[in-house]
Amino acid sequence: MKLLNEVLGINERNLELIHQHNHYEHYPLADNKLYGKKILQAANFPTPKLLKSYEYFFELRRIKEDLWNRADFVIKPARGMQGGGILIFDRFKNGSWLTTSNKIYSASDLFDHAAEILYGVYALDNTTDIVLVEERIVLDDLFAKITYRGIPDIRVLVFKHRVIMAMLRIPTSHSDGRANLHTGGIGVGIDLRSGVTTYAKFKKQIVDVHPDTGIKLSGIRIPNWSRILELSTRVQYHVPLGYIGIDFVLDKRYGPQILELNVRPGLEIQNVNRQGIKSVLKLR
Incomplete structure (x- = not known):
């Protein structure tokens, strides 16, 4: 009963944390990945x-030319949610692009997907959006062994410049290479002091190993943990949101990278850390 009283619910999160400590006019800094990226x-x-980036339909006429012969890139909506609309490409072959999950996209397929993004199919409020094309992350060696395709990320919860909780999110075959928990990714709690993983949940069930790779999920020491904490505590000096989730990815070449900010971070992080x-x- 004590634990239940400590767990934060959606209504409490919205009223006591999000609305009290985040002014509505600042939401776009997190909701729009392009705005957030420019500030960071x-x-x-x-x-x-x-x-x-493509903001208008006439600009999409250049997408084939812009991306021809390019392999490692990611297409995503600027105002997407829960991983929707994100495509990760790692190969270009015979005039087509291949995703990390081996799906083939022709130039017309690429155009159609980008057009869907502009139409707002994946946007938070289904209004017109912006297409972002980013350099693909080169996986850190440790994470490359753990994950099933896709890119694991680290969600850090920050309240008034203080890191209060964190978890590792790992893609699976069920999530089609995405790290989002609601699509079938794995959530793993992280001890804040040591940066070592603790408990893992997959599809709301406690698990010890990755269902695809068989790798043990607890006891993993997150690389560059002190750097991740340091970056997390500094973000709110530049982004005026008092309660946010910060998503990091680890690039083999560049170290920790801030992937995006989230003004409405989910609450499953409490379950994988066994703490409210x-x-x-x-x-x-």
């Missing part, structure tokens, strides 16, 4: 390189 880059935070957010805030 201006403050010298590491983020994946932006290769192209309310209790953490009281302790701190």
